[in-house]
Amino acid sequence: MNFDRLKEKxxxxxxxxxxxxxxxxxxxxxxxxxxxLGDSSAxxxxxxxxxxxxxxxxxxxxxxxxxxxxxxxCVSRSSNxxxxxxxxxxEVVDLTINFYRRNYIEGLFLSSGIFKNADTTxxxxxxxxxxxxxxxxxxxYIHLKSIPGASDELMQEAALYADRLSINIEIPTxxxxxxxxxxxxxxxxxxxxxxxxxxxxQYKDEKKIFRKVPKFAPAGQSTQMIVGATxxxxxxxxxxxxxxxxxxxxxxxxxxxxxxVLEDKRLPSLTTAVPMLxxxxxxxxxxxxxxxxxxxxxxxxxxxxxxxLEVDPKLSWALRHLHQFPINLQTADYQMILRIPGIxxxxxxxxxxxxxxQVLTIEHLKKLGAAVNRAKYFIDFTAGNIHLRxxxxxxxxxxxxxxxxxxxxxxxxxxxxxF
Amino acid sequence: xxxxxxxxxxxxxxxxxxxxxxxxxxxxxIVSRERFHQENIFAEIHEVITQNEKTERVLNKLEKNIGKSxxxxxxxxxxxxxxxxxxxxxxxxxxxxxxxxxxxxxNYADNDMLKISKICKSVSRERxxxxxxxxxxxxxxxxxxxxxxxxxxxxxxxxxxxxxRYQDQKWMIYDLRRNYGILYDLENCDFxxxxxxxxxxxxxxxxxxxxxxxxTLWQRYFTKTNIVERKNLKLHIQHVPRRYWKYLxxxx
Ligand code: SF4
Numbered sequence: 128m129n130f131d132r133l134k135e136k137x138x139x140x141x142x143x144x145x146x147x148x149x150x151x152x153x154x155x156x157x158x159x160x161x162x163x164l165g166d167s168s169a170x171x172x173x174x175x176x177x178x179x180x181x182x183x184x185x186x187x188x189x190x191x192x193x194x195x196x197x198x199x200x201c202v203s204r205s206s207n208x209x210x211x212x213x214x215x216x217x218e219v220v221d222l223t224i225n226f227y228r229r230n231y232i233e234g235l236f237l238s239s240g241i242f243k244n245a246d247t248t249x250x251x252x253x254x255x256x257x258x259x260x261x262x263x264x265x266x267x268y269i270h271l272k273s274i275p276g277a278s279d280e281l282m283q284e285a286a287l288y289a290d291r292l293s294i295n296i297e298i299p300t301x302x303x304x305x306x307x308x309x310x311x312x313x314x315x316x317x318x319x320x321x322x323x324x325x326x327x328x329q330y331k332d333e334k335k336i337f338r339k340v341p342k343f344a345p346a347g348q349s350t351q352m353i354v355g356a357t358x359x360x361x362x363x364x365x366x367x368x369x370x371x372x373x374x375x376x377x378x379x380x381x382x383x384x385x386x387x388v389l390e391d392k393r394l395p396s397l398t399t400a401v402p403m404l405x406x407x408x409x410x411x412x413x414x415x416x417x418x419x420x421x422x423x424x425x426x427x428x429x430x431x432x433x434x435x436l437e438v439d440p441k442l443s444w445a446l447r448h449l450h451q452f453p454i455n456l457q458t459a460d461y462q463m464i465l466r467i468p469g470i471x472x473x474x475x476x477x478x479x480x481x482x483x484x485q486v487l488t489i490e491h492l493k494k495l496g497a498a499v500n501r502a503k504y505f506i507d508f509t510a511g512n513i514h515l516r517x518x519x520x521x522x523x524x525x526x527x528x529x530x531x532x533x534x535x536x537x538x539x540x541x542x543x544x545x546f
Numbered sequence: 547x548x549x550x551x552x553x554x555x556x557x558x559x560x561x562x563x564x565x566x567x568x569x570x571x572x573x574x575x576i577v578s579r580e581r582f583h584q585e586n587i588f589a590e591i592h593e594v595i596t597q598n599e600k601t602e603r604v605l606n607k608l609e610k611n612i613g614k615s616x617x618x619x620x621x622x623x624x625x626x627x628x629x630x631x632x633x634x635x636x637x638x639x640x641x642x643x644x645x646x647x648x649x650x651x652x653n654y655a656d657n658d659m660l661k662i663s664k665i666c667k668s669v670s671r672e673r674x675x676x677x678x679x680x681x682x683x684x685x686x687x688x689x690x691x692x693x694x695x696x697x698x699x700x701x702x703x704x705x706x707x708x709x710x711r712y713q714d715q716k717w718m719i720y721d722l723r724r725n726y727g728i729l730y731d732l733e734n735c736d737f738x739x740x741x742x743x744x745x746x747x748x749x750x751x752x753x754x755x756x757x758x759x760x761x762t763l764w765q766r767y768f769t770k771t772n773i774v775e776r777k778n779l780k781l782h783i784q785h786v787p788r789r790y791w792k793y794l795x796x797x798x
Contacts, residue, residue, distance in 0.1 A: 130759045134766055141770040164714050172678045173785075175796055177772040180781030187771060225760050226767075228690060228715055229682045231795070264714070386775050401775055481654040491655050 128221065137222070139212040143192040143203050144238055147295070148351060148383045152184040152233035152268040156345065157290065165227060165234075165267035167290065172233055185236040185270065186226050190214055190251060194240030198308035199391050200297065200356050203240045207389065213242075219255045220263060227267050234268030234290075235259070245276035245315075253281055256288035268346070273323075275315040282322045291346040291378070292323055299367045303357035306393055323348055324375050347378035354409060355402040356385040356394060360432040365412055369423040372416070382409040408434040415440055418472055419465050437528055442468040445505060446524055453507035453515055456487050468527075469501035486510070501527060547573045552594040554578035556624050557601045559632060563639050564600035565592070576632035604639065611642045612649050619651055622669040623662055625699045634662055672696055673703045679786075679793045680708070682717060683761075684754040690717040693746065694793060699724060701737075709735045720744060761795050768796035 152171035159166040173182035191213035192203040202209065223235045237255055241248050252271050259265040270291040273282060285292060294316045298304040301313055323344055330343035350371060352364060368380040384406035387397045412434065415421040419441070426440050427433075435443040445452065445468045454463050456478060464475045477495045481487060486509050493499045503514040504523060517523055548571050552558035562576045569592070584591075609617055620638060623631050637658040641650045653659045675696075682690035690712070694701075701721050705728050708719065712730065720727035726739045791797040 130763070134763055137763055138766055138770050141767050145771045145773055159710050159713055162713050164712065166710050172674070174678045175768065175794060176782055176785040177768070178779060178782050179773045179776035180778040180785060181773075181776075182785070183768070183771065186767070222763065225756075226764060228712070229684070229760065229764070229795070230680050230692070231764050384776075386773060403776065477652075477654050480652040484648070484653045485655050487655065494660055495654055 128218075133218060133222075136212045136214055136218070137188070139210055140189045140192060140214060141187065143240075144187050144189045144236075146202070146383065146386060146388075147187065147236075147238060147272075148181070148381045151182070151379070152270075153346075157266045157268075157342070159266050160264070163264035163266055164224070165265055167233060167266065167268040171268070174231055174233065184233045185268065186223055186232050186234070187236040188214070188219070188222075188238075190219065190237060190239035190248075190255070191242055192240045193242045195243070196241055196308070196310050198297075198311065199389065199393050200307055200353060200385065202388055204389075216251065216254050216258060220258050223259060223267075224263055224265065227265070232267075234270070236270040236272075238272035239274070241274060245274045246278055246281060249274045249277035249281045249285070253285050253288065256285065260288045270346075273319045275311060275319070277319050279319075279322050282319050283326065286323055286326055286344040287341055289344060291349060292319075292344050293349045293351070294320055295351040296367075296371075297351065297353050298357055299352050299354075299359045299364050300357065303359060307356065320348060320350075320375055327376070348375065349377055349379040349381065351381040351383055353385050354382050354406055355399075361405070361409065361412075361434045362427040362429065362432040364409060365416075365423050365427060368413060369416065380413060382406050382413070404436055405434065408436065408440060412440045415444075420462055438524070439468075441466070442501065442527065446527075449518060449523075452505045452518060453512070454505060455507045455509075456492070457482055457509050467502055467505050469498035469505075471496075547575065547588075548590045548592055549582075550574060550576045550592045550594050551579050551582055552576060553596055554580050555596060556621065557598055558594060558596040559624065559635065560601035560604045561596050562594040562632075563636055564604050565594060566636065567643075574636075576636060578632075608639060608642060611646050612638075612651055616642075616649060616651050619662065619666045622666045622703070625702065626665045626669050627699055628665055630661070631665075634658055634665070638662060669698045669700065669703075672698050673700045675790065676700050676704050677707050679790050680704075680719060681793055681795045683795075684757045685749075686752050686754055688716060688754070690715055691749075692717070692719045692793075693722050694719060695722045697789075701726070701728060705735065705737075722746075765796050 152167065157167045171184055173184045175183045177183060189203070191211070192209070193211050193213060194203045194205055197204045197206050219235070219237065223232075226232045227234065235255075237252055239248050239252055252274070256269050256271055259269060269289045270293065271285050271289040273285065273292050273294045275294060282292075296313070296316055298307055304311060304313060326343050327347065330340060333340045352367065354364065364382070371377045371380055384402040385395065386401050387395055387399050390397060412426050415426060416423060421444070425444060434440055438446070445466065451466075454467055456464070461475060461479055464470060464478055465472065470478070474495050474497045478487065478492075481491065481495065488508055488510060489499065489503060489512065492502065492506070503512065504517050504527070506512060507515065517526060550562045550565065552562040559576065566574055566576075605617060620635050623635055628634070638651060641656070641659075651659055651662060654663060676694060680692045680694060682692045685691050699721075701719065701724075704719075708717065708728070709730065714732075716731055718727055718729045725743050726737060729736060729738050786794070
């Protein structure tokens, strides 16, 4: 193996793949067969973190950055004058296995520019996964990026070897997609997703009857949307995510704040800051939909189409629904306790456990790990709560913003990124 | 006040706890021999001899009350090497005997139980980090070797994870601070306790030929996958506290 050449390719093709955020290793479970290499468990492991604070759990690379398309937001687009490179199937397999053996990664995330056509590209991606599974006996995690327009036959094969498949819809609105990626169309993206979704449903049915059905994309599908490249609002984004969760059974929708890398009059200028705070609020909303029982319509509505940048979406909801508070900690059901600002899933569970033993006070709440400086305005304790007098105060919002040190406010402050 | 001296082992600790009940001691402390300094010259000393049968009896009884997962939590408290570990575990056992129908560990309003839950959380976090931050280096004899130095004694908690994951390569994980490790030789996966500390000076000279090259590839990958425009060192350090950097190939 020529290491210098391999190193050069790795640098180019990791650099080109880095903007894709949909690469956690969670949701897979593949037991190691006796004597083989690797397994993946449902929770996944982040093996390290980049200096931008994002988790690295997979070797995330492009097979090649040669591309026949010219999507405006993408560094690999055909009109961009950059160094091009391509891995052989063996090189990707070798890197994956050797990184995995040293416990650097949970597996592989392989994406690609489109060379020749969709099927040629997809076929090459599938070949990597197939070789890892069949020749190297590899049971670690494999995530393949499906190529829009790939045939059903190739998607079928991909799902047999990969744990997760994804197609990034990238631009939340159709009009935005037309503007920035004129050669792509939404239908070419949705068809492979539909195919996999049906396949997964069928797999689940067959599994009930026959025990030994080969796994079919066991970690499901995900997608990614770029935020801030076009002028969609947050309500549109959340609605699209909700649609994908409901109608395509997606495991995750990722949001990627647009990083201006290309000069193009259709795009925000190169000096535009990455909308990190907005991206963060979208993840918080997504979280509320998936784990806190909030509906998309509760988080935003047409009168308020953008997420509040000052307070997180849960607090924002509480401030708009003060009549539902205070919530009695001793008697309220779990779902309502989850809606108290400053109380997360774990703390809510602990509250429900601990209150069986004794009557809880604000001191207990502190010890259980709640963000009491926020929560205290929304809770009624059996022994009463002096902070409740603020609940009807028109300045409650100010009080909360002043008194809370949101961990995101500092980290994601848009101003900081200017320096 | 009676001081029960035990040998520092998990079994020894539970034998001691059994004897607290057996001799109906009211005012006791349990101390490992190694850590014991006699301060209170009027304290009565009770020497505990580890007896598996007594340990089993306590654990069986406990398992009925707090389940396997409860026992596992107490094991984590033991592995935390916390200075109060004996007192906390004793408190949990006492309370559990008093309230056999409840999982007493969930009484987070009790100070001792809350401390136990906090310790478990820290230990679990470090266990998880060790599954992430162990870095194997391939040696000339084809063994993948890793050295660790965790704050808590988590090696027993990660053995199964690595055993499941790496079945077709020989590997070894060595705890520098506690001077013991796990060795997997393609057949057995056992703890080993060397008489002397392993000498790791210049062990890089025994690297397999390709080792430094894969390390370089990994370092380059790590650098290139970062997005400079999103640089956020504060968040980075929150995820990878500096004390772990010494394990990490990409940080050296
Ligand atoms: S098809 Fe994919 S790789 Fe090619 S330009 Fe568009 S986004 Fe980039």
